[in-house]
Amino acid sequence: MINISINIPEKPLLIGKVGKSYGVLGWINIFSFTEKKDAIFNYLPWFFFKEKKWKKVQIENWKKYKNHFIVNIKGISDRSITEKFTNSDIIISKHALPLLKKNDYYWHDIINYKVFNTDQRYLGNVINLIRTKNNDILVVKNKSDIFKKNILIPFIENKIIKNVDTKNKFIFVQWN
Known part of the structure; x- marks a missing residue:
């Protein structure tokens, strides 16, 4: 049996955008496109997409900051690394969304x-x-x-x- 790690989403769906780095410890600004802004954290894992390259990320911690959020990505504690993600799209697999009742829709x-x-x-x-x-x-x-x-x-x-x-x-x- 072949074990394949999923590093790109199935049926990609845009849910947010990555802003610039925040502080020196690797936190980064993110902007949610979800109706309830903090619902973005219910749809995991995230994939950052920039310049036709995918990066699967896990969120270690997050905080509300002004009109958006700052997040700490698991395994990253250096600003120089998070700077590479600036302007990335935040994508999820469509199957990460909750199932809807009959006649409901996204x-x-x-x-x-x-x-x-x-x-x-x-x-x-x-x-x-x-x-x-x-x-x-x-x-x-x-x-x-x-x-x-x-x-x-x-x-x-x-x-x-x-x-x-x-x-x-x-x-x-x-x-x-």
């Missing part, structure tokens, strides 16, 4: 869903989601080549977003 799951208005007119495919202070926004690639602009639809459930069909990968919206 934001990344609805990318490429087809969007229809309540008149059954096809509007396009979801290509991105934007987080704003007031509500999230669906970015839909307009099906018509005439307009060349994406459609931005506020993600307000029951009012604008009428149904997210996870089985068929459709989203129905109150939109013209």
Whole structure:
């Protein structure tokens, strides 16, 4: 039997970004992209990805610091080593996320869903989601080549977003 160490994630998912080193003992700043910022520590192990290179890391300790976190990586106690990780993406394997109940979904799951208005007119495919202070926004690639602009639809459930069909990968919206 071959024993293979997993040093790259399966089904990679971006959850944060590495900032600059903090102090001289090898701590480093990190910025969480998770909805609840400290939930980033629930999804382990982390993989740092920079310049097409992967580095699997284990977190030894972490602290909240201003509007982000500082972490100590297991086995690293030197600033010169952590400086190499600055601007790395923090990636996890998708299977590290908790399983969801039926009809629940993660934001990344609805990318490429087809969007229809309540008149059954096809509007396009979801290509991105934007987080704003007031509500999230669906970015839909307009099906018509005439307009060349994406459609931005506020993600307000029951009012604008009428149904997210996870089985068929459709989203129905109150939109013209």
